[in-house]
Amino acid sequence: MEKVFCQIGYFIHDETNAANEKVVVRIDTRSVNSNHGERDDHLRSDDFLNVEQHPQAEFVSTSVTNQPDGTKLIKGNFTLNGVTKPIKIVANKIGEGTDPWGGYRAGFEGRAEFKMADFNFKMDLGPTSSTVYLDLHVEGIKRD
Template sequence: MTVSNWTIDPTHSSIEFSVKHMMIAKVKGSFNKFSANISADPLDLTTAEIDFDVDVASIDTRNADRDNHLRSADFFHVEHNPTLTFKSSKIVKTDEDEYDVTGNVTLNGITKEETFAITFEGQGKDPWGNEKAGFSGKGKIKRSDYGLTYNAALETGGVLIGDQITLTLDIEAAKEA
């Protein structure tokens, strides 16, 4: 294969997250609006270039009050920082169809280098002849690294919201003509 441009199919893709709540459970949610510019040979992702944009206001935890609080200045302050971005800088093959993708994450006006474990799930043509490729990934970031420090102490000890966020990606991309 050769390097080509790929576009995310948002109807067959997702970005989900989870965070500890009250130190005993996990709250899960998703970002419903995102896009990416991907230049890649799916059979050799080490040469790929990935620019990912997430509309932070599209956060969805299935609770409108919580979602509005997350959009506020206590957390994402979406009026001033509407987008989470990722730009790849290094991709290392770690196993068959497995890669560590490192790049700069910018969130809440702060940029840090992060690494995500990505799996190439396969490639094929849909019923209309369009070339598709699938990827899944997982990574963890600390929200405090991005100035997201809102919290509340619990009377039993500990805090209301954990610092570590687990991100899970499932992406179906279409090869551009």
């Protein structure tokens, strides 16, 4: 399982009105770390992430809606490998509350998927590997 770390981002959470909610995340694609150096080098190459040409991926939400099952449907534009396409994230709130340091935190988990070919990945790993599944775990601290 590869891990890529968010470098910059924020979310706006409004419990009373999902239309006010927003998500912006920027990911340093060079930060990919699968705990295997040669695989990481290959993932960073132009076969996959092409980090020399596109060192950053970005997701910017266009809408957030509360679903009847309690999840949030987050639609937005995902830019990866120089290509921008719409994707959907289904998210659950894990919890929120005051932390031990006096801040207020909220956490969410979500899942999205996309086809490698949609983002111009050169490497074809066959039909069983054509879809990428993103598991997202996000925590934020409230700012005034």
